[in-house]
Amino acid sequence: MPEAPSDRTPSSPFRRHLLMGMAALPAATLLPRLARAAEKPTAEVNTTGLAVTDDTVTCGILHSLSGTMALSETGATEAEKLAISQINASGGVLGRQIKVVQEDGASDWPTFAEKARKLLASDHCAAVFGCWTSASRKAVLPVFEQLNGMLYYPTFYEGLEQSKNVIYTGQEATQQILAGLNWVNKEKGAKTFYLIGSDYIWPRTSNKIARKHIEGHLTGCKVVGEDYFPLGSTQFNSVINKIKLTKPDVIYADVVGGSNVAFYKQLKAAGIDLKKQTLMTISVTEDEIVGIGGENIAGAYACMKYFQSLDNPNNVAFVAAFKKMFGEKSVIGDVTQAAYLGPWLWKLTVEKAGGFDVDKIAAASGGVVFDKAPEGYVRIHNTNHHLWSRTRIGLAQADGQFKVVYETPDLIEPNPFPAGYQ
Amino acid sequence: MLFGYSLGDLGSIMAMQGFAGLILFSVFLLMALGLAIIFGQMGVINMAHGEFMILGAYVTYLNSQAFTAWMPSMFAASFAVGIVFAFFAAGLAGMFVEWALIRHLYKRPLDTLLATWGLSLIMQQIFRSIFGAREVGVELPGWMMGSVSASASIDIPINGIIVMVLTLMITIAVYLLIFRSNWGKQVRAVVQNRGMASAVGIDTGRVDRYTFGIGCGIAGVAGSAFTMIGSTSPTAGQLYIVDTFLVVVFGGAGSLGGTIASAFTISQARSTLEFFLSGSMAQVVVLLAVVGILMLRPQGLFVLKVRR
Numbered sequence: 001m002p003e004a005p006s007d008r009t010p011s012s013p014f015r016r017h018l019l020m021g022m023a024a025l026p027a028a029t030l031l032p033r034l035a036r037a038a039e040k041p042t043a044e045v046n047t048t049g050l051a052v053t054d055d056t057v058t059c060g061i062l063h064s065l066s067g068t069m070a071l072s073e074t075g076a077t078e079a080e081k082l083a084i085s086q087i088n089a090s091g092g093v094l095g096r097q098i099k100v101v102q103e104d105g106a107s108d109w110p111t112f113a114e115k116a117r118k119l120l121a122s123d124h125c126a127a128v129f130g131c132w133t134s135a136s137r138k139a140v141l142p143v144f145e146q147l148n149g150m151l152y153y154p155t156f157y158e159g160l161e162q163s164k165n166v167i168y169t170g171q172e173a174t175q176q177i178l179a180g181l182n183w184v185n186k187e188k189g190a191k192t193f194y195l196i197g198s199d200y201i202w203p204r205t206s207n208k209i210a211r212k213h214i215e216g217h218l219t220g221c222k223v224v225g226e227d228y229f230p231l232g233s234t235q236f237n238s239v240i241n242k243i244k245l246t247k248p249d250v251i252y253a254d255v256v257g258g259s260n261v262a263f264y265k266q267l268k269a270a271g272i273d274l275k276k277q278t279l280m281t282i283s284v285t286e287d288e289i290v291g292i293g294g295e296n297i298a299g300a301y302a303c304m305k306y307f308q309s310l311d312n313p314n315n316v317a318f319v320a321a322f323k324k325m326f327g328e329k330s331v332i333g334d335v336t337q338a339a340y341l342g343p344w345l346w347k348l349t350v351e352k353a354g355g356f357d358v359d360k361i362a363a364a365s366g367g368v369v370f371d372k373a374p375e376g377y378v379r380i381h382n383t384n385h386h387l388w389s390r391t392r393i394g395l396a397q398a399d400g401q402f403k404v405v406y407e408t409p410d411l412i413e414p415n416p417f418p419a420g421y422q
Numbered sequence: 423m424l425f426g427y428s429l430g431d432l433g434s435i436m437a438m439q440g441f442a443g444l445i446l447f448s449v450f451l452l453m454a455l456g457l458a459i460i461f462g463q464m465g466v467i468n469m470a471h472g473e474f475m476i477l478g479a480y481v482t483y484l485n486s487q488a489f490t491a492w493m494p495s496m497f498a499a500s501f502a503v504g505i506v507f508a509f510f511a512a513g514l515a516g517m518f519v520e521w522a523l524i525r526h527l528y529k530r531p532l533d534t535l536l537a538t539w540g541l542s543l544i545m546q547q548i549f550r551s552i553f554g555a556r557e558v559g560v561e562l563p564g565w566m567m568g569s570v571s572a573s574a575s576i577d578i579p580i581n582g583i584i585v586m587v588l589t590l591m592i593t594i595a596v597y598l599l600i601f602r603s604n605w606g607k608q609v610r611a612v613v614q615n616r617g618m619a620s621a622v623g624i625d626t627g628r629v630d631r632y633t634f635g636i637g638c639g640i641a642g643v644a645g646s647a648f649t650m651i652g653s654t655s656p657t658a659g660q661l662y663i664v665d666t667f668l669v670v671v672f673g674g675a676g677s678l679g680g681t682i683a684s685a686f687t688i689s690q691a692r693s694t695l696e697f698f699l700s701g702s703m704a705q706v707v708v709l710l711a712v713v714g715i716l717m718l719r720p721q722g723l724f725v726l727k728v729r730r
Contacts, residue, residue, distance in 0.1 A: 070555035229701035237442035238696035261653030271577030291557025
């Protein structure tokens, strides 16, 4: 069917006749997806001029394919494409196949904003899956709010944000941090903590929350050091000496990007054996371990909501499908999995709302349940657009995978504005 | 008791901090040597220096992959072979770049800045297309990642010692090459007066090409060595370029001694300050100090007297 301009002029009499004619045909002679599209006429599911036709709907993917963030955002892009191809194979959304427009944010925040504007204003994307860093999300947020778009954001992040136009499929900071600190305090008897991170908003906010929790909620515990290094820093020998001197029970690390590689290699070279010295990180996923080298980080604990090694039927199928599409050697980290949730949650929300309009999606998102998620059952919070999720602790293995050693018994409520932690 | 530490603690910390400073010094010097030759001797502002380092790192990666696949029994020796390959790969790439790009710009030194910056973007994208955007993990022989325990509280990283030895060897080699060899004489002659050097029969084009090639080759060796301490990804070169220029400019372009002195000063200052301040603040203080000193001495610490 050619893409008729009448898609955006629902009152066209010709169109109404066409639709009536289609409805009159015996269903058996039609393709199933056309039949379903006819059940829900385009005029009804799209009242705001989105790029929706009788058999397609356009969505955007907005990640960095070039520049320094490309190494992190590649996995998220792949997961979103996998989810979309699976949704299309299973009949699409309201009978419409998802068409993807992909743009490159190029690790540059103004470029992200500009591309977001293009995806919304000229491509009329019904939803956009994208962004990785908080800086890029902050750059596109005004665009999504002004043009009333819908963004599915996959990264675990510092919280302190909530928007009608964003669904946060990663964990906010308290979900990720508190359970891990409680566990290490109880299981390892940890009393003293050394916080070290890269110098930007996410590690600083995360460590602030960690410090409040350690000093305010864990009895007899204290922070013995807190250190930040500029992004991309490659020399950690001095801080490693400081760590050796203060002898903390736990090194709590949220170093990101290339610095991670330098940090763990130098820790190992300085004779800090992670099998004896407890280290907990909230920033190292399977993706980062590829660069760090499994043998350099084996013995460290990571605290997040997803590990590739999770043993449940959803995840086994997800990992197999991912490897089939992107190669046997590919690894899947926390953010990759969270990115995979985006298209699925959007599809479920559209079906619940019975239409693609952004206002309806925003209103219908609360309470949407996705029980086929690789991480297990997830649910969008009734009011704040974040996900209820479990937090898990994984022990890094020399082969680059994590062994899950702990999982919170219940889903943790997302709390992007945690009282007492700011 | 000082800062709440016992005397024994303080002793071992001073030993380890001293060593950390020396390692940082070696790292800085190794980064800067190649650039000191290119920038100092040729006046070319090579913004792609970091990418030549990463080229060396990727060659080391390929080399270690090849060893794992075909000669696993010889793996312990793979790193030495990797360094040699890295030198020649980066050196040849450098000579090609000089021939294709740089030699057309000798009369326009500021334009080399833009041209080599463009080159660095091109190289990053080539790395990305070939190796993917993700970091690659370079497998190293196990013995290189450990540490030597000098006492209960003093551990000296082996990879630090390797970097120091490598830096020492290359510094000596560069010194002999520039100041004690016939070829070095030609390089210096070209630097001081290109027209005259050419008039007495020096093939200045060839000298330029080899100088640039050797500078890039040393960058490749540095990149190869840094697989022990840092990451290998298409954009990792950017992490080193600022520090590299800082060392070369602060030391005074064209002066090998100046580069060494400046690498020493900056690394000691940074590593000491990092111990007492946070990492970010230490860098701020060091940068401020360097800016201040350069305002008083725009030519850098050491100036080579050249008739202009």
